[in-house]
Amino acid sequence: MYSYIKVKFLVLLAVLLVLVGCDNKKEQQTSANTLTIEHAQGKTDVPENPKKVVVFNTATLDIMDALNIPVTAVPQSDVHYPTFLSKYGRKDYTNVGTLFEPNYEVLSSIQPDVIVAGGRATDAYKKLNDIAPTISLDIDPNNFLSSLTQRTEQLGSIFNKQNEAKKLIADFNQKIEQLKTKTTTAGTALVIMVNGGKMSAYGSKSRFGFVFDVLGFQPATIFQEAGRHGNAVTSEFILSVNPQWIFVLDRDxxxxxxxxxxxxxVLDNELIRKTAAWQQNHIVYLDSSSMYIAGGIQTYSRLMDQIGIALQSEPAH
Known part of the structure; x- marks a missing residue:
């Protein structure tokens, strides 16, 4: 009798161990199919290579487009995508509201695997995260190049595009190094945005500090506050700092x-005409739509192409 009970106990124990092993195997498999992503709003577990992807952050969409990552839905209401991202305004993609105000009803019906927020949708993060795992892959203007590199690598990891991400970053860095051989001796520069007839300027470590922090142009002046909306300036101020280059964004x-x-x-006035930038034909009107609306790796690659062409041009006489 004792032997029978002992045998039965050992059989039950063996079965239990097998079941536990299966559970552990299942847990490991689940863990292997998710990634923990550190982002601007914390850390979030996201599925590896998600299929239903909603993107609110246009800078991230810029990078994802460069990596040929499929997207299910984007904001389309009152959104003016730059030319190279214009396809996201078509009916091929589900409209999930505006850049600031998501359409939560549509989002719930999509049942996305992951939502990419941040950018203008930062305040909506909590509500979005209640619908699906949400990550905010904002680019840090204080550490632009390292932050852009990190975000590109993270997207490569999530969507199994590691090799593509590595090449994209390498090509981008190579373009920077080639351009820096000319920019560091090109003279002083000022980056301004025109909005409603008024001007604001951006310096180092600002939203548009790439020209100084990465490309190496010398700032025509140092601003105490970077500010997302820039520093209000006038034509008198611009003449007083007299930059050799003026890079212009037209928000309107x-x-x-x-x-x-x-x-x-706005810039065609008596005071601006006296600046070195005007007299040397060094006022460059940037692709404002891509710089203001997008702002990812394609945007800044295109910016470098535009500045490279300007640096090759002979000054007007």
Whole structure:
């Protein structure tokens, strides 16, 4: 009798160990199919290579497009995508509201695997995360290049595009190094945005500090506060710092406002004409739509192409 009970106990123990082993194997498999992503809002576990992807952050969409990562839904209401991202305005993609205000009803019906927030949708993070795992892959302007590299690598890991991400980063860095051989001796520069007929300037470590922090242009002046909205400036101020280069963004043009004065009209005045930048034909009107709306790796690659062409041009006489 004792032997029978002992045998039965050993059989039950063996079965239990097998079941526990299966459970552990299942847990390890689940763990292997998720990634913990550190982002601007914390840490989030996301599925590896998710299929239903919603993107609110246009800078991240810029990088994802460069990596040929499939996207299910994007904001399309009141969004003016730059030319190279214009396909995301088509009906091929589900419209999930605006860049600031997600359509939660549509989002719930999609049942996304992951949502990419951040950017203008930062305040909506909690509600979005209640619908699906949400990550905010914002690029840090204080550490632009390392942050952009990290975000590109993270996207490569999530979507099994590691090799593509590595090449994209290498090509981007190579373009920087080639351009820096000319920019570091090109003289002083000022980056300004024109909005509603008024001007604001951006310096190092700011939203548009790439020109200084990465490319190596010398700032025409040092601003105490970077500020997302820049520092209000006038034509008198611009003449007083007298930059050799002026890089211009036209916000009204970027958002499709046809009623405001163009940046060219605002800058065409007696004071700006006296600057070294004007006299040397060194006022460069940037692709405002991509810089203001997007702002990922393709945007800044295109910016470098534009500045490279400007640096090759002979000054006007």
């Amino acid at each position: 043009n970027a958002i499709g406002n046809k009623e405001a004065q163009s940046a060219q009209q």
